[in-house]
Amino acid sequence: MSKGLTKRGDDYSSWYNELVKKADLAEHSAVKGCMVIKPYGFAIWEKMQQELDRMFKLTGHVNAYFPIFVPKSLFEAEEKNAAGFAKECAVVTHYRLKTNPDIPAKLMVDEQAKLEEELEVTPTSEAVIWNTYKNWIQSYRDLPLLINQWANVVRWEMRTRLFLRTAEFLWQEGHTAHATRQEAIEETEQMLDIYARFVENFLAIPVVRGIKTENERFAGAEETYCIEALMQDGKALQAGTSHFLGQNFAKAFDVKYLNKENKQEWVWGTSWGVSTRLMGALIMSHSDDEGLVLPPKLAPIQVVMIPIYKGEEQLAAIKEVLQPIRQALLEKNIAVKLDDRDTYRPGFKFAEWELKGVPVRIALGHRDLENKTIEVVRRDTKEKQVVPLENIVSHIEDLLEDIQVQIFQKAKQYQEAMITQVDTFEAFKEILVQKGGFVSAHWDGTSETEEKIKEATKATIRCIPLNNPKEEGKCVFSGKPSQQRVLFAVAY
RNA sequence: CGGGAUGUAGCGUAGCCAGGUCAUCGCGCCACAUUUGGGAUGUGGAGGUCGCAGGUUCGAAUCCUGCCAUCCCGACCA
Numbered sequence: 001m002s003k004g005l006t007k008r009g010d011d012y013s014s015w016y017n018e019l020v021k022k023a024d025l026a027e028h029s030a031v032k033g034c035m036v037i038k039p040y041g042f043a044i045w046e047k048m049q050q051e052l053d054r055m056f057k058l059t060g061h062v063n064a065y066f067p068i069f070v071p072k073s074l075f076e077a078e079e080k081n082a083a084g085f086a087k088e089c090a091v092v093t094h095y096r097l098k099t100n101p102d103i104p105a106k107l108m109v110d111e112q113a114k115l116e117e118e119l120e121v122t123p124t125s126e127a128v129i130w131n132t133y134k135n136w137i138q139s140y141r142d143l144p145l146l147i148n149q150w151a152n153v154v155r156w157e158m159r160t161r162l163f164l165r166t167a168e169f170l171w172q173e174g175h176t177a178h179a180t181r182q183e184a185i186e187e188t189e190q191m192l193d194i195y196a197r198f199v200e201n202f203l204a205i206p207v208v209r210g211i212k213t214e215n216e217r218f219a220g221a222e223e224t225y226c227i228e229a230l231m232q233d234g235k236a237l238q239a240g241t242s243h244f245l246g247q248n249f250a251k252a253f254d255v256k257y258l259n260k261e262n263k264q265e266w267v268w269g270t271s272w273g274v275s276t277r278l279m280g281a282l283i284m285s286h287s288d289d290e291g292l293v294l295p296p297k298l299a300p301i302q303v304v305m306i307p308i309y310k311g312e313e314q315l316a317a318i319k320e321v322l323q324p325i326r327q328a329l330l331e332k333n334i335a336v337k338l339d340d341r342d343t344y345r346p347g348f349k350f351a352e353w354e355l356k357g358v359p360v361r362i363a364l365g366h367r368d369l370e371n372k373t374i375e376v377v378r379r380d381t382k383e384k385q386v387v388p389l390e391n392i393v394s395h396i397e398d399l400l401e402d403i404q405v406q407i408f409q410k411a412k413q414y415q416e417a418m419i420t421q422v423d424t425f426e427a428f429k430e431i432l433v434q435k436g437g438f439v440s441a442h443w444d445g446t447s448e449t450e451e452k453i454k455e456a457t458k459a460t461i462r463c464i465p466l467n468n469p470k471e472e473g474k475c476v477f478s479g480k481p482s483q484q485r486v487l488f489a490v491a492y
Numbered sequence: 493c494g495g496g497a498u499g500u501a502g503c504g505u506a507g508c509c510a511g512g513u514c515a516u517c518g519c520g521c522c523a524c525a526u527u528u529g530g531g532a533u534g535u536g537g538a539g540g541u542c543g544c545a546g547g548u549u550c551g552a553a554u555c556c557u558g559c560c561a562u563c564c565c566g567a568c569c570a
Binding site for chain 2: 013014017028030031032081084085087088123124155157158159165212216217218219220221224238241243273306307308309310311314342344345346347348349350351352363365366367368375491492
């Protein structure tokens with residue numbers, strides 16, 4: 001384990017990249033823009049999956065799996081969606097290689113094996129899924145259709161960053177079909193609510209719920225709802241989206257149902273997704289210059305035990321005390337690891353588990369044996385206390401809960417402090433440069449103004465917050481009348 | 493995809509401009525010993541197609557060409 005992580009204040013970007021690698025979350029692969037998610041990082045993702053999957057199923061969704069490939073003709077059926085993603089599609093043109101007659105042991109594409117129709121590696125599965133739904137939906141009795149899939153998709157991005165934007169990423173995508181517009185909108189809003197609750201309660205990241213402007217809307221959607229989070233460097237990160245698709249895909253793929261009055265109608269659709277990008281949000285929201293800070297609910301190891309000893313005898317005596325505690329914690333469903341490696345000294349272990357973000361560390365040495373105490377250190381504040389052995393299990397339970405709450409509160413306070421209201425474009429620009437974060441400003445509602453502001457400041461409208469208070473004002477850029485403020489930020 | 497930079501052992505690096513006893517050093521790794529309450533110390537040891545592929549040359553980590561990957565700045569980013 002190497003010493004010294006770049007400090008956030010010195011170079012936030014380097015800090016992030018180093019942390020991802022040093023904490024054993026992920027690394028670059030041999031393929032441009034694609035990453036290897038390592039076991040420790042994947043364990044966190046698995047915990048996210050488990051909880052989301054539980055929440056989806058509680059609301060009546062079921063899982064299925066659809067192909068990773070989509071024929072070009074299907075992909076282009078919904079025109080806006082196709083146009084929106086066309087620039088980042090990987091395309092399969094052949095299905096066979098052959099040995100190169102000129103160079104032994106080298107392979108080449110077999111031109112004889114050219115596909116009649118190219119396949120896209122799907123960047124999002126609406127096309128494949130709606131083409132399937134056509135066969136699954138005939139009657140109002142088939143609705144609603146509530147399906148989710150855990151999958152990987154490919155978007156050939158120009159510039160990638162581990163977890164935040166990779167050419168291939170893991171995600172879940174829900175795709176639902178409904179009989180009425182109202183029901184589909186309710187589904188869209190329900191899923192946004194699930195995402196928001198999940199991100200706030202599990203990742204301990206406060207989010208702003210809102211809707212996207214036309215510019216930022218999902219290609220093929222009528223409305224895109226989103227949750228936006230704020231990272232420690234003052235940039236915003238879109239953490240999840242839920243789209244009301246209207247009847248766009250139903251029309252493109254001819255998905256109709258017969259209603260109770262025996263009349264054919266187009267179905268209404270939604271789609272919603274969160275990805276491994278949430279890992280990036282998690283890392284950037286809570287971690288510090290010592291390494292990761294993981295919320296207890298997502299930490300693969302919640303408690304690490306470190307024995308401090310001289311010689312075999314002491315180790316045996318200490319383990320005798322630690323083992324029953326470990327057992328008791330396991331029975332409370334607390335993930336505990338006893339780090340009894342004799343090949344590293346305690347100081348090294350402290351640093352290593354801090355880097356990996358383990359929420360609680362307990363250390364037991366001969367001093368504690370004599371006093372019947374144990375040292376407990378919380379990762380988020382690094383606060384150290386020596387507590388009696390007796391109530392250690394309930395103490396740890398309480399501590400884990402407290403950490404979960406505290407890191408959310410800390411992030412919440414930061415977020416609130418980083419939402420700044422401005423009423424002039426001068427102030428707008430100054431806040432973005434000096435302070436960062438969300439800038440709450442009036443906007444005239446036009447894409448043109450949004451574009452111009454982006455050109456001038458790099459900031460985009462992250463969302464129009466839900467339940468936004470109506471407030472008469474003037475657009476900060478054009479001076480035209482505005483009914484409400486929107487949130488701008490420089491985004492990842 | 494445009495501009496800039498980088499690529500030498502698991503990690504970080506020296507050497508490159510001025511081609512040849514040049515593959516350097518630190519961390520890490522292995523063995524043994526002493527250690528163990530905040531990243532241990534000593535002794536010994538292992539580990540390299542110098543990103544990949546061509547070229548120039550008697551000779552290439554070093555010069556040239558192409559490619560690949562990464563980082564930064566743009567463009568792009570539901």
